Amino acid sequence: MANAGEFPIENRPPAAIAHEAAAIARPKVAVDTVLFAVGGRGLEYYLLQLAGGPNAGKWAFAGGLVRVGETLDGAARRALRDASALTNAYLEQLFSFGDPSRDPTSHVVSVAYMALIDNPKRIGAASSKYSGGRWFAAGELPELAYDHSLMAEYALARLRAKLEYTNIACALLPPSFTFAELEEVYAAVLERPLDRRNFRRRIMAMDLLRRTPEQRRGAHRPAALYAFKHRSVRAIQML
Amino acid sequence: MANAGEFPIENRPPAAIAHEAAAIARPKVAVDTVLFAVGGRGLEYYLLQLAGGPNAGKWAFAGGLVRVGETLDGAARRALRDASALTNAYLEQLFSFGDPSRDPTSHVVSVAYMALIDNPKRIGAASSKYSGGRWFAAGELPELAYDHSLMAEYALARLRAKLEYTNIACALLPPSFTFAELEEVYAAVLERPLDRRNFRRRIMAMDLLRRTPEQRRGAHRPAALYAFKHRSVRAIQML
DNA sequence: CCAAAAGTGTTGAGTATACACCCATGA
DNA sequence: TCATGGGTGTATACTCAACACTTTTGG
Structure with a gap:
């Protein structure tokens, strides 16, 4: 622990107090x-x-x-x-x-x-x-x-x-998100582009996500929305 | 840093001192x-x-x-x-x-x-x-x-x-050691037995060791002695 | 010559990478 | 109909795990 084995100052004999009091920092x-x-x-x-x-x-x-x-x-x-x-x-x-x-x-x-x-x-x-x-x-x-x-x-x-080895990305994303948004988070943090197909397969293999019934509708083809199964950060099972 | 943006107590106006002095811990x-x-x-x-x-x-x-x-x-x-x-x-x-x-x-x-x-x-x-x-x-x-x-x-x-990803084992071994001793360290820390051949290949692939000219002589066949190329702990290059 | 530890390769399974086209929608 | 981003499969290279016999020495 902290002061493992230290006497609390108030319990020390006077000589020890004088000696230690000079030395111990109070940052x-x-x-x-x-x-x-x-x-x-x-x-x-x-x-x-x-x-x-x-x-x-x-x-x-x-x-x-x-x-x-x-x-x-x-x-x-x-x-x-x-x-x-x-x-x-x-x-x-x-x-x-x-x-x-x-x-x-x-x-x-x-x-x-x-x-x-x-x-x-x-x-x-x-x-x-x-x-x-x-x-x-x-x-x-x-x-x-x-x-x-x-x-x-x-x-x-x-x-x-x-x-790489936890679901910490969930803390950088809203409760539901598209696969493109998830990939963007990974690419931004790792500072390198990722292959969309391989990325999707890798993430799916980790079994972290569940697909929600909603879709994100924008100017083009709608994207499926996903959510993390667990919102608390934990290590991924690598068998 | 530390007290990012905190005024040192001695520079604060008296009211601030009184207010903060009550709150700030001096563990x-x-x-x-x-x-x-x-x-x-x-x-x-x-x-x-x-x-x-x-x-x-x-x-x-x-x-x-x-x-x-x-x-x-x-x-x-x-x-x-x-x-x-x-x-x-x-x-x-x-x-x-x-x-x-x-x-x-x-x-x-x-x-x-x-x-x-x-x-x-x-x-x-x-x-x-x-x-x-x-x-x-x-x-x-x-x-x-x-x-x-x-x-x-x-x-x-x-x-x-x-x-798994550094040469930290060097801190648990003397300057030179046999492959069996290195394997023993890994097995002890990981608490599982390792395959001798696979272990040797893995370690060699990491290019951490150099073979010394000496041998350890005992009751049986002598073992080659190895040393870590670098005694400072560093992450292993994984390409 | 026997006991004990040192040393050494191959195969198969599974995993990771590279790569290109079709789909659904809104404008 | 076109522009845009969404979604999907395969072939190959590589990595990892399983596995057993021969060698060298001292006693």
């Missing part, structure tokens, strides 16, 4: 969430411009300090809500960054998260700690505050990997 | 390291018995609180050294556990690590915060302190997964 603990959606320009990241602090004006992912009584997931969810008014994104912890000099103003350990939503337009207003927010295409990220570029890389790698 | 930050080696009974975990604190007598992984100026990796390395006198294990961050009630005495966020060594006998003496340490076979873990059972599961899952 702040933060969370930062890399938010993805697939939009018109492929895979996009949502960034916020910092209104104040040492990095005022720079772009960063939605983040904030963990509050009393809060879990890490809870803090990530709240920070995301404050930054984008989203309340039901898929959320997954990625990695913790703890270099004591990563934030020049103080020792801050940050737990990075990845969040996924089905539509970039679902974003709402940000709290006053940001001066604004917008989506950036994967290849066009601006310079980021702190070590957020590392987080961006890490998040993309995780998302790509999980696309 | 302790700990690291805990799940140490693995392959021994006579297959894959084994190294556990330490806690000498004091609320969980005195229970078994736990090597852990400790992060100190002033320390990175997370540095803290994990130090905690491992204090618990086992190891200085050069392979170390990899796994996941952070931050439920405020995971440690009943205070809010402690713990960053879990996995460590690998090539030989369980390399373990040295533990610091006085532990009353002892020993190896446990994978199927025979005792009840663990805090949420360390979760960490154990998480670590095993990570190790198994990485065995």
Whole structure:
């Protein structure tokens, strides 16, 4: 666990307190969430411009300090809500960054998260700690505050990997969707074109989808609508 | 980054300080390291018995609180050294556990690590915060302190997964080894027998090993010794 | 010469890839 | 009727799994 084998400070003999109190860091603990959606320009990241602090004006992912009584997931969810008014994104912890000099103003350990939503337009207003927010295409990220570029890389790698062996794509799609839309999500995340027939066969073999009775009607031939059998993200059975 | 967009507390107007100061948690930050080696009974975990604190007598992984100026990796390395006198294990961050009630005495966020060594006998003496340490076979873990059972599961899952697509096995083997020893490591971690011929072909196809001129001589036919081309852990090229 | 571990190929099944044409609809 | 995106099958290359005997050494 946490302080495996540590005495709580209050239970230590006075000498131990003096010795340990000097050494033990009390970093702040933060969370930062890399938010993805697939939009018109492929895979996009949502960034916020910092209104104040040492990095005022720079772009960063939605983040904030963990509050009393809060879990890490809870803090990530709240920070995301404050930054984008989203309340039901898929959320997954990625990695913790703890270099004591990563934030020049103080020792801050940050737990990075990845969040996924089905539509970039679902974003709402940000709290006053940001001066604004917008989506950036994967290849066009601006310079980021702190070590957020590392987080961006890490998040993309995780998302790509999980696309191959989980049903995580369901978090990037609305409840029902056409096969073309599903393929577009895969192609956007993997950044390569897919063969339509092989893709359909592969997905069907995974037995993830059910066909809904509805159709999407547009300017041309209607497309069948599909939904994921399970909306919770899980590893795919590979026998 | 960390406190993306947060004002450092000392720069805020007094009202903000009062408001935020009540809300922001100052958890302790700990690291805990799940140490693995392959021994006579297959894959084994190294556990330490806690000498004091609320969980005195229970078994736990090597852990400790992060100190002033320390990175997370540095803290994990130090905690491992204090618990086992190891200085050069392979170390990899796994996941952070931050439920405020995971440690009943205070809010402690713990960053879990996995460590690998090539030989369980390399373990040295533990610091006085532990009353002892020993190896446990994978199927025979005792009840663990805090949420360390979760960490154990998480670590095993990570190790198994990485065995398939990285050269991480090199961290569980000495600099040179026979093919039988390499196969034993794979079989121990995956907990299933492997076909010798198929295994050899698969590993050779990955182009990870070089054959050394030496041989291991024993009671029977001598075995060729191999070494990993690269001792740093990296993903395998799958074209 | 015997016991024990090291070393080595082939076959068959299943999986993944490449590839092009017809269909249904709205305009 | 035409333009547009939706939907479908096959042939081939490759990968993975199953399987058993010979070799080399020490005792």
